[in-house]
Amino acid sequence: MKILVAVKRVVDHNVRIRVRPDGTGVETTGVRMSMNPFCKHAVEAAVQMAEAGHTEEVVIVSIGPKPANDVILTALAMGAHRGVLIETDQALETLAIAKLLAKVVDEEKPDLVLLGKQAVDDDSNHVGQMLAALTDRPQATFASAIKLAGDELEVTREVDSGRETIAIPLPAIVTADLRLNTPRNAALPMVMKARAKPLAIRPASELGVDLAPRLKVEKVSPPAERSAGRAVNSVAELAAIIADDVNAMEAI
Amino acid sequence: MSVLLLAELDNGALSASTARVAAAAAQLGPVDLLVAGPRAAADQAATIAGIAKVIHAKEAVLADGLATLLAGLAEAYTVIAAAASTTGKDVMPRLAAKLDVQPVTDIVAIEGATRFVRPIYAGNALETVTDLQAKHVLTFRPSAFRPAASGNAAPIEALDADIVSAARFIAAHRTESDIPDLSTAQIVVGGGVSVGSAEGFKLVEALGRTLGAAIGATRAAVDAGYAPNDWQVGQTGKIIAPDLYIAVGISGALQHLAGIQGAKKIIAINTDAEAPIVKIADVALIGDLFDILPKLTAELEKSGLKR
Ligand SMILES: Cc1cc2nc3c(=O)[nH]c(=O)nc-3n(C[C@H](O)[C@H](O)[C@H](O)COP(=O)(O)OP(=O)(O)OC[C@H]3O[C@@H](n4cnc5c(N)ncnc54)[C@H](O)[C@@H]3O)c2cc1C
Numbered sequence: 001m002k003i004l005v006a007v008k009r010v011v012d013h014n015v016r017i018r019v020r021p022d023g024t025g026v027e028t029t030g031v032r033m034s035m036n037p038f039c040k041h042a043v044e045a046a047v048q049m050a051e052a053g054h055t056e057e058v059v060i061v062s063i064g065p066k067p068a069n070d071v072i073l074t075a076l077a078m079g080a081h082r083g084v085l086i087e088t089d090q091a092l093e094t095l096a097i098a099k100l101l102a103k104v105v106d107e108e109k110p111d112l113v114l115l116g117k118q119a120v121d122d123d124s125n126h127v128g129q130m131l132a133a134l135t136d137r138p139q140a141t142f143a144s145a146i147k148l149a150g151d152e153l154e155v156t157r158e159v160d161s162g163r164e165t166i167a168i169p170l171p172a173i174v175t176a177d178l179r180l181n182t183p184r185n186a187a188l189p190m191v192m193k194a195r196a197k198p199l200a201i202r203p204a205s206e207l208g209v210d211l212a213p214r215l216k217v218e219k220v221s222p223p224a225e226r227s228a229g230r231a232v233n234s235v236a237e238l239a240a241i242i243a244d245d246v247n248a249m250e251a252i
Numbered sequence: 253m254s255v256l257l258l259a260e261l262d263n264g265a266l267s268a269s270t271a272r273v274a275a276a277a278a279q280l281g282p283v284d285l286l287v288a289g290p291r292a293a294a295d296q297a298a299t300i301a302g303i304a305k306v307i308h309a310k311e312a313v314l315a316d317g318l319a320t321l322l323a324g325l326a327e328a329y330t331v332i333a334a335a336a337s338t339t340g341k342d343v344m345p346r347l348a349a350k351l352d353v354q355p356v357t358d359i360v361a362i363e364g365a366t367r368f369v370r371p372i373y374a375g376n377a378l379e380t381v382t383d384l385q386a387k388h389v390l391t392f393r394p395s396a397f398r399p400a401a402s403g404n405a406a407p408i409e410a411l412d413a414d415i416v417s418a419a420r421f422i423a424a425h426r427t428e429s430d431i432p433d434l435s436t437a438q439i440v441v442g443g444g445v446s447v448g449s450a451e452g453f454k455l456v457e458a459l460g461r462t463l464g465a466a467i468g469a470t471r472a473a474v475d476a477g478y479a480p481n482d483w484q485v486g487q488t489g490k491i492i493a494p495d496l497y498i499a500v501g502i503s504g505a506l507q508h509l510a511g512i513q514g515a516k517k518i519i520a521i522n523t524d525a526e527a528p529i530v531k532i533a534d535v536a537l538i539g540d541l542f543d544i545l546p547k548l549t550a551e552l553e554k555s556g557l558k559r
Contacts, residue, residue: 130349
């Protein structure tokens with residue numbers, strides 16, 4: 001089996017982001033970047049399947065500017081075999097990303113494509129599902145467990161009502177949730193070894209996909225600030241506040 | 253603009269968020285509501301104000317089947333919409349790609365027929381976009397909209413399409429409880445990992461029961477096995493907008509705050525006066541939850557709440 005994992009370089013999830021005062025977007029210059037956490041779980045799942053002998057090759061693909069090489073290297077250090085950077089400096093919408101990935105799927109013909117369920121920058125949660133549509137493959141999103149059963153995958157998904165298990169035939173698309181596994185931190189020798197692994201770079205413009213945006217971003221603004229209220233000193237005081245609030249609520 | 257809205261179902265029953273997304277959709281034009289489930293759900297859907305027609309289809313829960321069903325109906329509509337629930341998130345991007353449409357999802361405000369606001373970066377920024385496409389695929393955050401009224405009697409049209417799916421449903425592992433639905437609850441009590449055990453989490457649940465509240469949890473509490481995954485509130489969990497949120501032993505990490513920005517009032521109970529949640533809470537009590545919760549629950553029990 002061959003697995004393709006798509007990974008995204010984003011503002012590190014620990015960074016407190018700042019909206020640019022002119023409303024054109026979120027400040028990303030001089031900000032720490034790293035692999036989107038959800039993508040890390042997808043890479044870990046692929047590497048674990050390789051270690052279990054289910055997979056011969058794990059290919060990593062990222063779409064973004066040249067520094068996105070860093071997140072591919074992180075994935076290679078975690079144990080993936082080879083990387084492809086689809087290089088573009090343009091900020092792309094999720095549909096364009098999915099179309100580029102569909103081209104890569106067409107060339108690489110993986111049995112399984114793993115992605116993070118969402119990226120912590122735009123929080124879209126689109127690309128896996130869109131790629132599944134464009135490649136006409138079944139999908140299992142928000143995976144918290146994946147089991148290979150013959151030529152099927154049994155995937156447990158985290159959903160609003162709890163969890164559910166579905167079976168999908170391969171080839172398929174799966175998106176990872178955070179409880180799927182615990183991603184490893186690659187040890188230094190692995191990081192050194194990753195630099196020797198193949199990493200191809202291809203301009204996005206070469207793939208013959210219309211990358212023009214469909215949406216116009218009018219502005220990006222900060223949310224309403226909340227500020228600290230008051231401190232109370234006793235349980236009795238707090239109970240009185242809660243009781244007043246609850247009794248004043250109109251029933252819906 | 254004509255709107256086709258996918259009704260949100262929970263285990264075959266119409267969920268409370270359907271009336272909320274119906275209210276959002278109705279701002280864009282007359283709404284036809286697709287109910288892919290039991291007839292009783294379609295009957296209930298027909299009572300939602302603003303619905304022109306209910307389309308009743310066979311039960312479907314898997315993304316590929318639902319996306320194909322919606323795609324088959326899409327031609328007659330300008331807008332195809334759903335709730336930003338796990339179903340909507342699963343189905344609508346798949347549908348959008350089938351239709352060659354860039355979707356706009358997680359909409360929290362409608363500023364015009366094609367102008368929408370959606371949170372990005374875990375709600376630390378709001379993006380306003382204009383959708384320039386001829387067809388629109390949208391999802392709305394139920395908690396951001398007030399529910400449509402009832403009392404309607406919309407006609408119900410049966411759709412006899414067979415729904416095929418390459419995926420196969422094996423089993424649901426539902427969290428069964430009689431507490432209110434988290435995403436639409438008026439009061440939510442949330443617990444963090446500092447409760448220390450599933451037993452400790454019961455203190456949070458007891459306070460919730462007294463208040464008739466839904467129960468939320470942090471990712472850390474869910475990861476530790478103290479609470480089920482569908483109680484998680486935040487960037488990767490549920491988004492809530494209660495009138496009152498009581499955060500017990502929760503630090504207020506930005507990914508958790510992402511889920512509670514719509515709360516009208518936040519009360520924090522925490523040992524650490526410097527915790528981020530305390531900095532944004534309307535009321536804070538600094539102290540040990542193991543000491544405070546039993547007393548608070550008892551005091552509220554005594555006070556005879558009107559609920
Ligand atoms: C990509 C990503 C997505 C995430 N998504 C989510 C999400 O959706 N939801 C979410 O919640 N988290 C999410 N997280 C995790 C988040 O970053 C935090 O780790 C988590 O919210 C912390 O949970 P906590 O407040 O229970 O624990 P902690 O941060 O450990 O805080 C415990 C708090 O309890 C207080 N405390 C300790 N003992 C007591 C006591 N006896 N009495 C009273 N107070 C006490 C402490 O002062 C502290 O404030 C995500 C993280 C990542 C990277």
